Amino acid sequence: MEPAKKDSADLKTMLADYMENGLLDNIIDMFKHDQSLYAYIGDLITDERIRVRIGATALVESLRKEDPENVKKAIPHLLPLLKAEAPVIRGDAAYLLGVIGNRDVVPFLNEIINDADTNVRMIVEEAIEDIAADSKLP
Numbered sequence: 001m002e003p004a005k006k007d008s009a010d011l012k013t014m015l016a017d018y019m020e021n022g023l024l025d026n027i028i029d030m031f032k033h034d035q036s037l038y039a040y041i042g043d044l045i046t047d048e049r050i051r052v053r054i055g056a057t058a059l060v061e062s063l064r065k066e067d068p069e070n071v072k073k074a075i076p077h078l079l080p081l082l083k084a085e086a087p088v089i090r091g092d093a094a095y096l097l098g099v100i101g102n103r104d105v106v107p108f109l110n111e112i113i114n115d116a117d118t119n120v121r122m123i124v125e126e127a128i129e130d131i132a133a134d135s136k137l138p
Contacts, residue, residue, distance in 0.1 A: 011037075012043050015027060015030075015037070015043075015044060016043070019047075019052045019055035019056065020052050024055055024059060027055075028062050028063065031070075032067050035073055038074045038077065040077075041056060041059075041074040041078060041096070042077035042081055042093075044056035045078075045081070045089065045092045046084070046089055057095070064101070074096070074100065075104075078093045078100075079093075082094060082097075082108055082109070087115070087116075087120050090112060090115065090117070091119055091120045091124075094120065094124045094127045095126075095127060097127055097131075098126060098128070098129075098131055099130070101131050103135050105131070109124050109128050110128070113125065
């Protein structure tokens with residue numbers, strides 16, 4: 001394995017393990033000091049461990065408040081997940097895009113507004129509504 005790929009895999013594993021162990025505050029600080037970590041958001045919400053996925057959601061919700069300018073860097077890593085095979089991943093990605101609140105993602109959300117899964121459809125509709133509401137803020 002190339003050193004850069006090994007380092008990336010090690011970092012991804014470390015973030016997920018920290019998340020599973022409830023070290024959310026530590027991870028928030030890490031993201032605030034190293035914006036390149038936003039590339040791992042997609043990996044965290046697709047992790048097989050429920051605590052990691054829930055923690056990733058809490059992470060984005062916290063960073064939306066604490067680091068609103070940089071949280072947008074997660075968008076390119078969430079958009080591909082809107083086409084994931086598993087409905088839970090599509091729904092989680094849509095939810096997080098709604099939390100981030102960037103109007104530029106609405107066309108991507110509209111692509112799955114008629115998703116086969118009822119829960120995904122509801123999450124997408126709520127995400128679009130949340131983004132619309134954020135857009136009206138000063």
